[in-house]
Amino acid sequence: MTTATPTASFTVTEEQRLLRATVRELIAARATSERVREVMLGDEGYDRDAWAELAQTGLTGLTVPERFGGAGATFAELAIVIEEAGRRLLPVPLLSSAVLGTEAVLAAGTEQQCAALLPAVAEGRTTLALAHLDERGGLTSEPGVAARRDGEDWVLQGTAGYVVDGASAEMVVTAAVSDEGLVLLVVPGESAGLERRPLDVLDLTRPMATLVYDGVRVDDDAWLAGDDAMVALHRALSAGVVAVACEQVGGAGHVLEMTTGYARDRIQFGRAIGSFQAVKHRLAELLVQVESARSVAEHAARVLAAGDRHELAIAAPMAKSYCSEVFEQASADGIQLHGGIGFTWEHDAHLYFKRAKATKLLLGSPSHHRALLAEVLSL
Amino acid sequence: MAIDERTLVTERIEALLASHPPASTPERDFWGAQFDHGLAWVQHPEDFGGCGVSPRWQAEVDRRIVEAGGSVRNRYLNVLGIGMGAGTLMAHADEERQRRMLRPMFTCEEIWCQLFSEPGAGSDLAALSTTAVKEGDTWIVNGQKVWTTLAHLATWGLLVARTDPDVPKHAGLTYFVVDMQADGVDVRPLYQITGEAEFNEVYFDDVRIDDDMRVGEVGQGWAVAMTTLMNERVAIGSNVAPRGSGAIAHALEAWKQHGGDDPVARDQLVRYWVEAEAQRLTTIRAGEARKSGTPGPEGSTGKLHWADLNKSITAFTIDLLGAEGMTYPGGYEFTRPDETANRAESAHKAFLRARANSIEGGTSEIMKNILGERVLGLPGEPRVDKNVPWREVPRS
Numbered sequence: 043m044t045t046a047t048p049t050a051s052f053t054v055t056e057e058q059r060l061l062r063a064t065v066r067e068l069i070a071a072r073a074t075s076e077r078v079r080e081v082m083l084g085d086e087g088y089d090r091d092a093w094a095e096l097a098q099t100g101l102t103g104l105t106v107p108e109r110f111g112g113a114g115a116t117f118a119e120l121a122i123v124i125e126e127a128g129r130r131l132l133p134v135p136l137l138s139s140a141v142l143g144t145e146a147v148l149a150a151g152t153e154q155q156c157a158a159l160l161p162a163v164a165e166g167r168t169t170l171a172l173a174h175l176d177e178r179g180g181l182t183s184e185p186g187v188a189a190r191r192d193g194e195d196w197v198l199q200g201t202a203g204y205v206v207d208g209a210s211a212e213m214v215v216t217a218a219v220s221d222e223g224l225v226l227l228v229v230p231g232e233s234a235g236l237e238r239r240p241l242d243v244l245d246l247t248r249p250m251a252t253l254v255y256d257g258v259r260v261d262d263d264a265w266l267a268g269d270d271a272m273v274a275l276h277r278a279l280s281a282g283v284v285a286v287a288c289e290q291v292g293g294a295g296h297v298l299e300m301t302t303g304y305a306r307d308r309i310q311f312g313r314a315i316g317s318f319q320a321v322k323h324r325l326a327e328l329l330v331q332v333e334s335a336r337s338v339a340e341h342a343a344r345v346l347a348a349g350d351r352h353e354l355a356i357a358a359p360m361a362k363s364y365c366s367e368v369f370e371q372a373s374a375d376g377i378q379l380h381g382g383i384g385f386t387w388e389h390d391a392h393l394y395f396k397r398a399k400a401t402k403l404l405l406g407s408p409s410h411h412r413a414l415l416a417e418v419l420s421l
Numbered sequence: 422m423a424i425d426e427r428t429l430v431t432e433r434i435e436a437l438l439a440s441h442p443p444a445s446t447p448e449r450d451f452w453g454a455q456f457d458h459g460l461a462w463v464q465h466p467e468d469f470g471g472c473g474v475s476p477r478w479q480a481e482v483d484r485r486i487v488e489a490g491g492s493v494r495n496r497y498l499n500v501l502g503i504g505m506g507a508g509t510l511m512a513h514a515d516e517e518r519q520r521r522m523l524r525p526m527f528t529c530e531e532i533w534c535q536l537f538s539e540p541g542a543g544s545d546l547a548a549l550s551t552t553a554v555k556e557g558d559t560w561i562v563n564g565q566k567v568w569t570t571l572a573h574l575a576t577w578g579l580l581v582a583r584t585d586p587d588v589p590k591h592a593g594l595t596y597f598v599v600d601m602q603a604d605g606v607d608v609r610p611l612y613q614i615t616g617e618a619e620f621n622e623v624y625f626d627d628v629r630i631d632d633d634m635r636v637g638e639v640g641q642g643w644a645v646a647m648t649t650l651m652n653e654r655v656a657i658g659s660n661v662a663p664r665g666s667g668a669i670a671h672a673l674e675a676w677k678q679h680g681g682d683d684p685v686a687r688d689q690l691v692r693y694w695v696e697a698e699a700q701r702l703t704t705i706r707a708g709e710a711r712k713s714g715t716p717g718p719e720g721s722t723g724k725l726h727w728a729d730l731n732k733s734i735t736a737f738t739i740d741l742l743g744a745e746g747m748t749y750p751g752g753y754e755f756t757r758p759d760e761t762a763n764r765a766e767s768a769h770k771a772f773l774r775a776r777a778n779s780i781e782g783g784t785s786e787i788m789k790n791i792l793g794e795r796v797l798g799l800p801g802e803p804r805v806d807k808n809v810p811w812r813e814v815p816r817s
Contacts, residue, residue: 047663052706053713302797317800319786322793329792330722334699337706337719360695412691419694421676421687 073130087210103164111161121343128292143170150266150274171211173202189218208251245400287361359411443491502533594642616753
């Protein structure tokens, strides 16, 4: 049974402190409520200006090794950027491109493939998405796309559902079943035969698409021919799971701040509503949960950064299951404690509520991750 | 500076271990020598059991003593004296009291108890109603204290009493050291829901205390009591238990023996495992932040989180036991457990004992007020007893 106590460290380096301050400032200026709403109701898919600015600051290729044009930082640094973006719901493809796509290419691509693909990704010129589910998005089913060799080419047929930023990505890392087992193929978003249908999503700040592959043809170089595709996909998804947890902590933390501020300012019965214990205690409970969520998410990010696969099998599902539920509770309480204004479209509370629910179900629900954890713990 | 302190502390440890090898020195003699070497509470001055260095060196001292086969269990045997009384006496008592009382406190020749809570003053401690009335150079004490750990073994008690009922509650209190063997002190066991009596009730019936046993000025009792309670927080410390230990260990064991394959129970078990780990990791994170000088809100949530979680997990463990959960193995024993015994609690006893976690040391409701007001900056409730003489405030 795997209950040996791991070493857990939360030391924050001076560079990390500086990174957080820089990113927070940058994002606060970019992700105003007005701008987030403009992007989420527009057709661009994500905030291209913000993404360009993140790219200039070197934040779009943070974990890409320097030899592939990235910053060569660890996931601990990327986690800070993701958390800060999550605080303000900044609509950019950090999860899809900087985490899922990049990790898949890094894990499965050959040196040459990484060198060919990743510099443009790190510079923010190309965005990636990961298409690995079937049409219904079931976690345990095989990918919905099949690939077969045809001479020097691969031909893809089938449907991949719930692809984050699938409609806007320049390149779609597509997991497909083939005679050789699972393969990962990098498919240009504009390929002939690829239809990208935007989903009507609950969380408008994070677009998803259904990708229908009808005889999409790519050459053999699109096949990520490095390490085992199954292992690579697992690595990318583990990173994605931890990234979502960090993002959730950012969102939950912001909801707590926003709601606490409101409870201080809003007067009813001649008192700030935050002076009533019914309100105060709920916020205190949220504080406990948010701080605990921060601990598990940071732990997971550091474990991922350290490459401790064994502990990651515990830390990642732990973080995703816990942070999902904390964010859901925080965002729901956020609406309730704001009262009527919290139910309006005008107020941002619903954006966090929707982000919370959607991320709870993204890359596996809490109960799914607890089931994984039960296996690891032999329960 | 730090290097000097390290040298000083190290030399003293070496000298202590050389002159009093723990293996061949009776416990009390060793503790006495430890006191005389200034290693009892290193932050206090020379001659008073300390050597005037940063309190963080104490952990190093204790570690070395334990490594050498010595014992630091006096800190548990006399937890209220060493943990809280010493700091209070050093801050507020006169030198004569300090010289007389600190050494036998440390050697456990004299056990201490803390006489704060009352039936009518739990969360609202400052509302307490035990009175001390001055007659010449003597105070006459009447009233009742409750939840008094170790009172039945204690030589001395740390007492807060009301000396002026005509001023607002915080202003009318005075702090004393009371002789627990004095006439009129009656200590009775307080049996709790486990059947045991970990605590006592203490009755005062015209108990006489000399004025020189007063600690701090008349009317300053609240400030002195706060010193005691701050020492309590330090005494509790921040030891981090290993992953999967404590209440969750009972739950895991119960699952293995009785769990079977109920998917709902399994999900709940993992949920609690995660929550316990989240709490544990937060304790580690808080410790690191404190050490690096950047403490944040994570340092204030531990007590509330742990208390409520421990209650939930211990209750869930009984559920996992199924029919066996209806039993109380060994039956209820109406005993006074020895505080020092390292009790391996059964899941059943842990379940009952845990009810107190969210009451003792600050109820969860009060903890939420503290988090809400001090950490989140929310305004307090309006206080109906503010600026009102204690005598005029309603009491149950």
